[in-house]
Amino acid sequence: MEILHFATDTTPTVLTDTGQIPEDGLIWVDFCRDEAQHWECWAEPLIGVPIEPQHVADSHNPTHPSFFDGTLDYDMLMFQGLGPRDRLFPLETRTAAFFMFERVLITIHAADNVSMSLARKKMLEGRGKPPDSVLKIAHTVLDTMVDRFLKIREPLDAYFTELQDELLDPASKTDDWRTLLAGRRMVRKLEWLSENQLEAIDAWRRGTRSDWSANEEVRMRDLSEHVDRLLDHARDQERDIESAVQLHFSSVTHHTNKIVQTLTVLSAIFFPLTLITGIYGMNFENMPELHWRYGYFFALGLLVSIGGALLYLFKRRGFF
Amino acid sequence: MEILHFATDTTPTVLTDTGQIPEDGLIWVDFCRDEAQHWECWAEPLIGVPIEPQHVADSHNPTHPSFFDGTLDYDMLMFQGLGPRDRLFPLETRTAAFFMFERVLITIHAADNVSMSLARKKMLEGRGKPPDSVLKIAHTVLDTMVDRFLKIREPLDAYFTELQDELLDPASKTDDWRTLLAGRRMVRKLEWLSENQLEAIDAWRRGTRSDWSANEEVRMRDLSEHVDRLLDHARDQERDIESAVQLHFSSVTHHTNKIVQTLTVLSAIFFPLTLITGIYGMNFENMPELHWRYGYFFALGLLVSIGGALLYLFKRRGFF
Amino acid sequence: MEILHFATDTTPTVLTDTGQIPEDGLIWVDFCRDEAQHWECWAEPLIGVPIEPQHVADSHNPTHPSFFDGTLDYDMLMFQGLGPRDRLFPLETRTAAFFMFERVLITIHAADNVSMSLARKKMLEGRGKPPDSVLKIAHTVLDTMVDRFLKIREPLDAYFTELQDELLDPASKTDDWRTLLAGRRMVRKLEWLSENQLEAIDAWRRGTRSDWSANEEVRMRDLSEHVDRLLDHARDQERDIESAVQLHFSSVTHHTNKIVQTLTVLSAIFFPLTLITGIYGMNFENMPELHWRYGYFFALGLLVSIGGALLYLFKRRGFF
Amino acid sequence: MEILHFATDTTPTVLTDTGQIPEDGLIWVDFCRDEAQHWECWAEPLIGVPIEPQHVADSHNPTHPSFFDGTLDYDMLMFQGLGPRDRLFPLETRTAAFFMFERVLITIHAADNVSMSLARKKMLEGRGKPPDSVLKIAHTVLDTMVDRFLKIREPLDAYFTELQDELLDPASKTDDWRTLLAGRRMVRKLEWLSENQLEAIDAWRRGTRSDWSANEEVRMRDLSEHVDRLLDHARDQERDIESAVQLHFSSVTHHTNKIVQTLTVLSAIFFPLTLITGIYGMNFENMPELHWRYGYFFALGLLVSIGGALLYLFKRRGFF
Amino acid sequence: MEILHFATDTTPTVLTDTGQIPEDGLIWVDFCRDEAQHWECWAEPLIGVPIEPQHVADSHNPTHPSFFDGTLDYDMLMFQGLGPRDRLFPLETRTAAFFMFERVLITIHAADNVSMSLARKKMLEGRGKPPDSVLKIAHTVLDTMVDRFLKIREPLDAYFTELQDELLDPASKTDDWRTLLAGRRMVRKLEWLSENQLEAIDAWRRGTRSDWSANEEVRMRDLSEHVDRLLDHARDQERDIESAVQLHFSSVTHHTNKIVQTLTVLSAIFFPLTLITGIYGMNFENMPELHWRYGYFFALGLLVSIGGALLYLFKRRGFF
Numbered sequence A, B, C, D, E: 001m002e003i004l005h006f007a008t009d010t011t012p013t014v015l016t017d018t019g020q021i022p023e024d025g026l027i028w029v030d031f032c033r034d035e036a037q038h039w040e041c042w043a044e045p046l047i048g049v050p051i052e053p054q055h056v057a058d059s060h061n062p063t064h065p066s067f068f069d070g071t072l073d074y075d076m077l078m079f080q081g082l083g084p085r086d087r088l089f090p091l092e093t094r095t096a097a098f099f100m101f102e103r104v105l106i107t108i109h110a111a112d113n114v115s116m117s118l119a120r121k122k123m124l125e126g127r128g129k130p131p132d133s134v135l136k137i138a139h140t141v142l143d144t145m146v147d148r149f150l151k152i153r154e155p156l157d158a159y160f161t162e163l164q165d166e167l168l169d170p171a172s173k174t175d176d177w178r179t180l181l182a183g184r185r186m187v188r189k190l191e192w193l194s195e196n197q198l199e200a201i202d203a204w205r206r207g208t209r210s211d212w213s214a215n216e217e218v219r220m221r222d223l224s225e226h227v228d229r230l231l232d233h234a235r236d237q238e239r240d241i242e243s244a245v246q247l248h249f250s251s252v253t254h255h256t257n258k259i260v261q262t263l264t265v266l267s268a269i270f271f272p273l274t275l276i277t278g279i280y281g282m283n284f285e286n287m288p289e290l291h292w293r294y295g296y297f298f299a300l301g302l303l304v305s306i307g308g309a310l311l312y313l314f315k316r317r318g319f320f
């Protein structure tokens, strides 16, 4: 548990006395989920507002989908962001809970939540305009969470481009369908995540207990627009994966086609030749050609002529 | 029929006199559907409110989809939950009917409805805050029903993961399409169930005759969110099944391709060799090679050379 | 033309004098479409309300889709129901027109409309509570129409289950795609019908000139819910048919695969054997093996060994 | 340019003086698009209302999609209808522009717009009730346009039924995919046209400057319903075409399957027979069977037995 | 940076003094994005309105999707248009930012933004009615941007028609799937662009701080309708590409079918002929036919008869 105190227009200070809340300015109480098993027992007497048991239960769920719910006394936002390692496989997520009271913001986050630390550091260093409302503190954290999400678009693109190129390269022998499909599953999870984020922000706008100032509205719409961009990117990615699948099927079908054609051409050439040797291999007594002086060479010539003619014919028709 | 009486702020008591209703507190009358053939004849005089014939007819339907309807005097909710055995195949459902009057909740459930018993037991043991409205009693039952539903996500995942792994394992010879498709049908039924639950809760919120308190609103949104999670899970599951189908088709097509290639390579190697033996099996009188001392060995050498050269060629081209 | 008179709280009576309308109670005038070519000329002076020409034109269309339209003086509902024979192929429909005035209901139906007769009979026999509004008379007819629709779900299920089982049975030789696709077309028509019914009831609720009583609202929502169940069933049915199509394609592809594999195995076994007989069928003078005492048996042994070894190899690899 | 004057309750008269507008009744000014290059210069002073340049530009576009736009002074409707020839390929369209002022309707149409002439003729002959508002004149034209559209449903059905039957007939050798796909493109254009018509009528209802009378509302809803029927028909048609495509693919796949099976059966029968003749064609000195008296006939019998047994086996397994 | 001053009803003049703003008329300040790194520092004191940091950040993003956001003091519109070269591959876009204050329009555009120059030139030359509001200046630019977009419909059509014709031409040997799929990706980007443009215009209409005049409403609806036409065209294009893909698959499958058929016919003809030569190539002592005078010619006749009969049979069955 860490408490930041935002007095008017100055850099925030870290409070060490956790048993009391300053009478002026804004307060941000940040819990690590492990140490927050009974955070409501600490918070309710200090703030003087009861917290719904359902909301407390939600705040303990480390994989809760993005979700907003509000009461007359406070707004609650669950926001599911990227895990600590920025890595793509498996896509890890961390859900942070935001409880926004009149002057107090309480956040509950995973021990390894990177965005929370980044945002706190940014504020402690006095970067950006000092917040004049609880929502602006929360916005700074959310903005950091969404920014980290937006940044995975580039590695994602690089990853899929390589995967698709390898899959569609005729020279390559890898046939790595499972990886591509695992990638599609991840992209769908991204879509689902950003859709839920959008829905939660939207529900927040419609259901908030505090009237947002014009400036707060601008910030939240900007946040939505950034999430929407991630969503559009994920949808695009998914359609490209579908296209790669379709293209691969097309090329396999085409390849099979070529092979069957080759087989047919081979048969069409060798079947008649073999028949001719079969004919002159028969043991009839009276077979005039067998006694011709150049019968054998005539037969060889016949084989070469027929084979050559058929080859020429098939070549001209573009069969191989 | 079992009647529970909730006096203010105490554990409920079971009423044995069914001919009368206490003048204070909340009452929950719980009917088993088998014994509830004329429950409205019992209820109307005691509560003093007429019940719509359409609603009575609905309450007797054990497979009625989730549905809300309200009048000026009471709210009716049909809620379709999981059957008693938690088993996946066939997916059994039980629909419970909730009639919510001013101070009285009447429920009609199947004889083997597990959730109803669990919720009643929980209340009789005094777990949780005592309800101060009929809606909160109903919410406790609904919450139990939805929780049981959410718990089937894990066995469902395990089941489909195993099924897909087996189907896609090249070593395995099972080709168990029917089971997978039966599973998809079940997942679709789950989707349909949770969509209808969401619609019913939503219609309830919009159409309820009683104004919900802030705390009741929070509970119902929490309930909706839990159902929505089940819905999202089922949709995800369905898309994964589609992917498995696609992957299987891909691998079958690929396999056919490989086999046809092998056939073509075999033909391309043996056709010319057989032609050569055919040529030297012809019976022409004048065939010089036949009289060469090492003609036979020359022919054998020819066969080995050509066969080997073709093998080498195809190997280098990666044909097998 | 048949006129029923509903005096307060009694069984209706059939009026024989068609030139006049009783001053009290409700009146239901039921026209057969054949005899109703100028029904508006009869109705307008008696009721004292002009009827829109567009509505009259609609009422003469025996296959008009379900549709609601209202004016300040009356509500018009076109409702497309099941034809007289309950049979599935071809799916026959009958559209009935309902004109609902203050005290008068005018219906125009096909000569063989079963639902209309059933509803009239039910009312004349005094079953059900006597209607106290024109809408309740109409509801009784609509309820009968929808009930007949709901009952075709069972034969529909039976029909498609049999069709699919036959199609997917490997033993069966029928390949009855056309019937299945005709069935899908029928299911789509069912979907279209129930969607239009839902839309029409919904438009009626929003656009009716009379304020519906609470009891009338309950009845109409119940009606909607029944139609919605038919719609959900039809959608489910359609998806099952798609699944059957997919499954059949899968099994055909799999079967082709097996056959091509067999062909390849045959070639792989017989090509080398035939080559060996070709070699010992060559006519070279100097072929030592030919003069061995047991050369022939050695060759036979060679054929059997190679053939057996290949068979064993392919068997072990699971090729047949 | 042709001007019709509708005095109250009489048949309209054709005005010849185009420099002035009667002070009473309704006026319909009908421009042919070729002669209407500066129609607004003529109209603005006479009507006393400025016309938006964007609207004038739209009115000159002969292929403008259906579209409504309104100002405080007038309603503008672009309505895209069927071309003059009722023919299906290529589907020709004509867009007519309607400008509806207080008492004046201005229409701009293509030189060969059939519907406009039909509607004018109908009014001049005094058929139908005389219009008492500008909207009713416009409705008469629109109704004619939509009626002509509805009439192409029958030739469309006939056309596609024939095309599909031919394509799916196994005896027919045509493989006329391109025509079917061209047909699908046309059906999609129909869908697009009727969707836009619906949207335009809907935008008109929501955005009109004049309050529509109850009777006008009825007429416009009737118009919408007719367009909606065309839309539903086109969607149905499109799905049927998809089905035909699927069915064709199924039958081609099935056919290939049968052919490959035949090839396999041929190989399975002839490979062993050819091997036997190869064996007895070998030139070993010591081959006892060759010296048997009936060795040859024994060999022939062997060939016939094996061939017959294999044939019987394959026949019994249903392989051909 | 270029400043245009629009005094009432005259052609605009270019201002050279950038440190001050005229007290009357409208002002358009046009920044090139490269030189606009701190445009807000210049603008805020002159206009007297603070600009949101999020909006400034957006205005620097050269590939920001179309987006509207408004405050009480100004409207901000990001509009993504076509790049400078009108070329299709790769589809280049340029996003222009519009900040609309009471009397001042600030635009930030890419250095090579063509539309902006075209619009400025048009206004400086006094073409069109002089604008009487900031929105009308912006509309002139947006209209130019959308017009350039609409013009790529024709080259797009030509491009895809050629590509599809080549792909589907059986004579052509190109199999240019990648190009077609790249085209589809571009068409999807077009769809996405115009969808976002429509959404942005729509959000503008709903969220603008200034009440739009009737004439401004007409202009913006006209703009929307033009974008919607592009969107419809792109959707159409995409569906046509899907059709071409499907048609190609169909023709490949059909072609494979034909080849396999040919192979089967070849086998069916040559297998029995080869068997006959094998039979008469056996070395039995007692083979009567071998000693017939015309045995050889009888055998040749047999070969020809059987071969001819089979050929005739297959020809009649339409197998080749």
Ligand SMILES: [Mg+2]
Pocket (backbone or CB within 6 Å): A195, A196, A199
């Ligand atoms: Mg969503």
Ligand SMILES: [Mg+2]
Pocket (backbone or CB within 6 Å): A196, A199, B228
């Ligand atoms: Mg959701």
Ligand SMILES: [Mg+2]
Pocket (backbone or CB within 6 Å): A221, A222, A225, A226, E058, E067
């Ligand atoms: Mg933004």
Ligand SMILES: [Mg+2]
Pocket (backbone or CB within 6 Å): A228
């Ligand atoms: Mg969006």
Ligand SMILES: [Mg+2]
Pocket (backbone or CB within 6 Å): A228, A232
């Ligand atoms: Mg978007």
Ligand SMILES: [Mg+2]
Pocket (backbone or CB within 6 Å): none
């Ligand atoms: Mg939804």
Ligand SMILES: [Mg+2]
Pocket (backbone or CB within 6 Å): B195, B196, B199
């Ligand atoms: Mg639903």
Ligand SMILES: [Mg+2]
Pocket (backbone or CB within 6 Å): A058, A067, B221, B222, B225, B226
């Ligand atoms: Mg929750």
Ligand SMILES: [Mg+2]
Pocket (backbone or CB within 6 Å): B228
């Ligand atoms: Mg949802």
Ligand SMILES: [Mg+2]
Pocket (backbone or CB within 6 Å): B228, B232
């Ligand atoms: Mg969801």
Ligand SMILES: [Mg+2]
Pocket (backbone or CB within 6 Å): C195, C196, C199
């Ligand atoms: Mg619908």
Ligand SMILES: [Mg+2]
Pocket (backbone or CB within 6 Å): C196, C199, D228
């Ligand atoms: Mg409809």
Ligand SMILES: [Mg+2]
Pocket (backbone or CB within 6 Å): B058, B067, C222, C225, C226
């Ligand atoms: Mg019901």
Ligand SMILES: [Mg+2]
Pocket (backbone or CB within 6 Å): C228, C232
């Ligand atoms: Mg439903």
Ligand SMILES: [Mg+2]
Pocket (backbone or CB within 6 Å): C228
């Ligand atoms: Mg529904």
Ligand SMILES: [Mg+2]
Pocket (backbone or CB within 6 Å): none
């Ligand atoms: Mg629905």
